[in-house]
Amino acid sequence: MQIDWHYSWNVVDAAAGLLGWLVVLGLVMRQRQKQETRRPIWKILFVTLAGFFSLSFKIPLFGQIVNIALLPLGLWAAYLFLRKRSWTEYRKFAWIGFTANYLFLVTALLAGFIHDSLYDRNDPSTYLAHLEKAKLVAIHPSAREATFEKVLFSSSLAEAKASDMSSTLDWYRESKLEDGTQYQQERFPYALLEAEARWGSGLHASAYLEADGKGLLLATKDRYYYYRSEKPMLKMEVRE
Amino acid sequence: MRGRRLLIVVILIIAAAVIVFFRTYDGKPGPLPSVDEIIAELNEYDSEADASVVLENVKLNEQQVFIPFVSNQGIHGMGFLKWENRKWRVARVDMSGRPEVRVTDHSDPSGRYVVWNINPLENVKEFRFYLIRDRNAGMSNGVYYYVPRVQMEMLVNVTEHPYGAMPFPDEWAGIIREDDKLGKAPAANIMDNIFSHSYSQPSTIYVGYLPVYANDASELGSSSKSGDEDTEFLMIMNETDLERPQK
Numbered sequence: 499m500q501i502d503w504h505y506s507w508n509v510v511d512a513a514a515g516l517l518g519w520l521v522v523l524g525l526v527m528r529q530r531q532k533q534e535t536r537r538p539i540w541k542i543l544f545v546t547l548a549g550f551f552s553l554s555f556k557i558p559l560f561g562q563i564v565n566i567a568l569l570p571l572g573l574w575a576a577y578l579f580l581r582k583r584s585w586t587e588y589r590k591f592a593w594i595g596f597t598a599n600y601l602f603l604v605t606a607l608l609a610g611f612i613h614d615s616l617y618d619r620n621d622p623s624t625y626l627a628h629l630e631k632a633k634l635v636a637i638h639p640s641a642r643e644a645t646f647e648k649v650l651f652s653s654s655l656a657e658a659k660a661s662d663m664s665s666t667l668d669w670y671r672e673s674k675l676e677d678g679t680q681y682q683q684e685r686f687p688y689a690l691l692e693a694e695a696r697w698g699s700g701l702h703a704s705a706y707l708e709a710d711g712k713g714l715l716l717a718t719k720d721r722y723y724y725y726r727s728e729k730p731m732l733k734m735e736v737r738e
Numbered sequence: 739m740r741g742r743r744l745l746i747v748v749i750l751i752i753a754a755a756v757i758v759f760f761r762t763y764d765g766k767p768g769p770l771p772s773v774d775e776i777i778a779e780l781n782e783y784d785s786e787a788d789a790s791v792v793l794e795n796v797k798l799n800e801q802q803v804f805i806p807f808v809s810n811q812g813i814h815g816m817g818f819l820k821w822e823n824r825k826w827r828v829a830r831v832d833m834s835g836r837p838e839v840r841v842t843d844h845s846d847p848s849g850r851y852v853v854w855n856i857n858p859l860e861n862v863k864e865f866r867f868y869l870i871r872d873r874n875a876g877m878s879n880g881v882y883y884y885v886p887r888v889q890m891e892m893l894v895n896v897t898e899h900p901y902g903a904m905p906f907p908d909e910w911a912g913i914i915r916e917d918d919k920l921g922k923a924p925a926a927n928i929m930d931n932i933f934s935h936s937y938s939q940p941s942t943i944y945v946g947y948l949p950v951y952a953n954d955a956s957e958l959g960s961s962s963k964s965g966d967e968d969t970e971f972l973m974i975m976n977e978t979d980l981e982r983p984q985k
Contacts, residue, residue, distance in 0.1 A: 635909045637888045640983035666884040670875035673887075673981075682981035684873070686886040691912040704916045706886050717920060721881040 508700025514609035522598045529590050537587055545588045548572040549595025562610045567599035617699040622655055622725050625703035625716055628694035641687035643735035644711060651731050658714060658727035686715050707732060767800050767821040776805060780817045783828035787815060796903045798851055799842045806855035806901035814857045834961040837865060837947050839970035848911035855901035864950040867892040869910045871943040885941045888913055889981055917943045946973030
């Protein structure tokens with residue numbers, strides 16, 4: 499579990515969430531100062547939290563999935579519960595809670611933009627930033643002897659260029675054609691394990707290396723990336 | 739009046755907590771029962787076990803022990819003891835002795851063992867265990883994808899080791915862990931999946947085995963297994979399921 503935490507920690511999202519809650523707390527405190535009858539803080543916070551619950555739906559917006567709050571369910575519940583007794587004193591807090599949904603919508607969008615400007619998703623070194631623990635594993639019998647050298651890998655990674663992936667189906671078919679030269683050969687017979695993404699990005703990619711040592715395939719949750727470099731990224735055994 | 743009621747509630751809560759604690763608390767594993775006790779417990783758990791000889795106690799981890807045994811009829815079976823609720827208990831008895839995976843830690847792939855107990859008369863020379871993930875490629879939601887094939891091998895000499903427990907190699911555990919990270923749904927609930935373009939891995943990873951027989955031996959007969967929550971079954975593979983690249 500701890501290892502999990504280390505790489506999936508998205509600092510920007512966490513900061514945005516914290517900021518959002520601090521603003522809500524600030525609004526609540528300001529409203530409390532304004533009102534004449536001061537209700538206990540824990541009750542106020544409870545009503546605010548209740549107001550936060552809503553019927554919402556999710557839509558994709560600017561490349562993110564965001565939550566749009568529609569019906570203030572928590573607010574209605576608070577109203578039914580308090581009705582005659584003290585609703586007028588708590589009403590504003592329940593509404594602050596409901597509005598917080600939109601506040602978090604804004605901070606989430608903002609966090610998305612900031613994250614994109616800090617961490618380039620198209621740059622392979624975002625996903626393979628820390629290679630201290632990296633290990634190369636042959637995952638297929640067609641893999642030749644190869645060794646991973648950090649310096650060599652980093653320098654060729656810096657030069658690697660995004661490459662066309664539209665022929666993935668051909669790669670697949672080549673390995674199935676009995677009379678082809680690639681029959682039962684794996685195009686990416688090496689996996690690079692335990693490389694870590696840039697700190698705070700919350701990103702992760704599985705990395706595979708091509709049989710000639712010059713191609714890199716990254717698999718992330720959203721999509722695949724393919725890079726080619728001029729010189730080999732691995733130290734390949736020389737074929738006799 | 740109010741004070742007394744509060745006191746009763748507090749006592750009830752503490753009592754409930756104590757009961758829950760003792761029903762779920764496993765405690766520190768004690769010494770293993772003697773061989774005779776193990777045999778008695780296996781036979782009590784499964785009347786068909788009819789165990790007579792315990793071949794070895796193989797400790798898988800602090801709480802789990804693998805007991806390969808032979809029955810009075812000469813059948814080679816496998817028993818599993820688990821330290822639970824402050825006692826060593828029989829978790830499962832398998833009378834086929836065919837390879838299966840024993841999970842000692844559900845959250846960590848390196849806590850997995852291949853276990854087997856084969857009658858030497860069956861003339862199995864070797865078990866070849868494989869970690870397999872099928873190759874996959876195509877386009878989904880406008881994104882091209884390519885999943886490389888995984889085919890990793892682990893050999894066990896059955897002539898020398900008719901029974902045993904082998905942990906998954908580090909490389910296997912690493913690949914499975916990597917596969918899990920991507921396979922885990924990024925969406926927090928079902929609603930997310932309706933709009934989300936997140937891409938789920940279209941290939942699953944599995945472990946299989948291929949028995950290699952001595953020249954004159956007949957193949958292993960069919961057998962059925964039923965497992966408990968710590969059992970994972972192995973696919974029985976054919977030579978044609980494997981890729982044999984020309985180097």
